[in-house]
Each structure stands twice: as C-alpha cells, then as structure tokens.
Amino acid sequence: MNTKKNLLKISAMVGLLFAFTKLANAQSPNIYVCDEGTVTLGYVNNEYALEVGDKVIWVKWDEATGTSLGGSIEKTYNGSDSDVNFEIDGSSLTTNGEHHYRMYVIAVDPNSCGSDLSDPVEVYKLPNLNLALSATISAYCEALDDNPETSQPTQSEITATTTPDEALPAGILLEYAWSAEEAVGGPADIALLGTSTDNSTTATELTNTFTMTTTTVGVYEFSATVKYAALAADGTTKIKGGCETSVPEEGKQTVEVTAKPGVPSITVS
Template structure:
C-alpha cells in the first residue's frame, strides 16, 4: 500500500513538473518581418527538380496567386517573395512539388512568418529639469524614460534595442556614455540617467528597433521604417556651481 502511494505521488510530481515547464515554453517563428521588409522562400529540394516540374505555394492553407511556378532549370526560378503587406500576426507558408508528369507530392511542413506591428516611442519629462553640477545625491542627476508602444501585442522572442542621442549647447555629444548611461533594458521602457557635471543645456532624443532575444533562433528582417525615433525631445540644464569664495577686509 505504501509503495502504491509513493508511486502515485511520484507520477503526480512528474506530471506537475511537465505542466510547469510546458507553461513556460516559448514559441518562436522562422522569420519576423518589420515595416516594408520582404523575403524570398525556396524549396530546399529545388536542386533535384527537372525542367517542367512545378512548385505549388500556399499561404495559411490557400494557394498563393501566381502559383504554381514552373521550374525552368535556373536556380531561384521557383522562389516566392513574401510581401511587405502581410497583415500583422502569424502566417504559415507551405509548398508542394508537382512533377512534369502531373504527380503532386505532399505539402511541406509550415514555414512560419510573423509580421510585426508598427510602434511609437515617447520620452518622459526629466526627473530634474535642471540640476547643479557637482551636486550630490538625487539632485546630481536627471532621468528620462523612453517608452515603446507597439500597435498590437508582440510575440515571444521579440525585444527592443534603444539608442540614445544628445546635444549640449547645440553640439552632438560623442560618445553618449561620456555624460551618463542607459539602464540597458530591452523591454517596453528604457531609462537614461544624465550624470555629467559639465554645465550646459542637454537635448535628448532616442530611437528604438526590434531585436530578437538571445533564445530566439529565427531571423528578423527590418524595413526602412522599422527604426522609430522619439516624437519629441527633452531638455535638461546643468548649471555651473559657483567657485569657492574668499574673504577680504573692506574697512
């Protein structure tokens, strides 16, 4: 009886563990397209085709307009272009080969393409609009938060890359790390902290790009509008600290 209870408990533990790991499993896709990016797909077996064979292409289970494509004997002659105007979300491409004799083979496994949504980037008001150079504590710095907002939820495996830029009194700051640092976050917010003690008016802008997480083995193709800049800039003034005074006798 005791052995039966032990076995039952062990089985239950295994099932619970499997459920936990399954709940944390991430789903990634073969290709991610952003903005006006396109891609070309090709059957891996194209080199085995003979002239006159045909390649059928399907998108989400439906035949793609303009297919099947007849193989001409030239590499790439059966390529299919994935267009930039896909609806945001997941799409599945499959293909099948028809011999020149009219025999149609089975469809391939799906090649999954995810069309990413557009996004915007906004900068918060600085935590300190101005501070005194060489001050101390929280009064010796100012933070600006960049917030990315996608037009629809993002799939697993997609993160952000933020790039900060600044000018001081109209001159570009290079490198940006000479006046402060970003917190390095790759989620929907990223914070830059200005810590410089050099007096001047600092004007900040930022841009954001999509990126794949380290675990995502897919491919990301970004179009010309995938990199988005902040809609407005933010300014912080660093005021000079008066020098050390001395005392003189006047009468």
C-alpha cells in the same frame, strides 16, 4: 525520373537559404518580419531534385480550417533554386500576427504528377513601434555642495518607453540607441554625458533608461531610437527588418546642467 509523391519542406531566407523545420506542436513562428523586412521561402527536398520545367506552387494557408486562402503563386524551375523562391514583403502583410504558407511541386514530365503539400511555415508580422521620452528632472547642478542647508540633484534620468501598435509575442528583443545635442555646439558625445541601460538579450524590454551625470555646464537635447533586434530571445529565430523608430521632434527631452555658484564671502562693517 522519380514521379512518386514526395514530402516537401520549406526554407526561409533573405539573401541566403536557411532551413526551418516546422516541429509538431511548435509554439513559436519560423520567422518574424516587420514592415521593412523581406522573407524568402525556398524549396528544399533531399529526395527529389527539381528538373527544368517543374512548377513550385506556393499557397497561403488557413491553419484553423486546413484550407488554402486562395491566390496561389506559381514558380517555374529553370535550373536555379532561386527560380522558385517566393518573397514576402513585410509591408504586403496587411494584418499583424500569424501568416502560414505551404507549397507543392508539379513535375513537368511525364504526367505532371503533383507532390503532397509541404509542412506549413509560419511568418509572424510584427507591429509598428512608437517611442516617447520622459525625464525625472529638467535641470541639475554641476556639482554637489557641502552646504547642509541645501539639497540639490546632480543627475537626471531620461526614460525611453516603447508602445507597440499591438502586444508583442514573448521573446521579441528590442534595441535602443541614444543621442544628444548641445544647445551651443551641436552633436554631443553621448558616452561623455552618462550611461544607458544595456539592451536585453533575454526578454522584451519596453523601456530603456539613460542616466545623465555629466558635470559640463550646458543645455542638452536628448533623442533615442528603438528597433527590432536581428534575432529573438531564443537566439535562432530571425527577425527581418529592424523597423527603426525615432522619438518625434516634439518628444525630445531637454536637460540643463547649471553652474554651481562660487563660495560667497561675508563683509563686516
């Protein structure tokens, strides 16, 4: 059995094991998580295969002081890589921002030799999201008129604005979805009512706009949701847990499409 101290690396995954290498002077976390997400840290080392009885010790690490924050978690290898995985539930992280972890191995035989500490992995806890709607106007006419004496709008813009509990790191992507109901008739086909801004794949967008252009007379109540995308803007860093947030019931926006009066006639007497 090889008892030399080995440099270990940590991988992060949910369901499957994904390797993340912490590069020197890296600016971004290895993975993001929100309250609903789970991150799994796992063991990988091409130079040392775990043997039954080996112990993998997980420690939360203070990068500023270079010391453990205490409360290590011990996992014993019984023949499966999943035996030594360490799961982090997003809701268990009581503060938003950076959380660092390292690990090491204590060999079962012959002398309980311990490895060096692994490189650290950074898990970044994202804040809760809050969503509100606002509309440019609450009613518009079903059609344009040809009367130079009047001017009337024929569309309304409803804007969804996201307010995180704390500022988001650069590159965190958000995904918006819209829905609407008619006052008479129930759920409406949102695609027939207008169009919304495309979700950004390159930058954090704290607003999204739905432009309502339907000419079907009626009263429509709009709602929206926002959640974290599965990947950050770099296309590789994972975000665990969408943490979808809806507009509060009292925050939904109502817009009415009103009927255009018919062309009047003049009587002469």
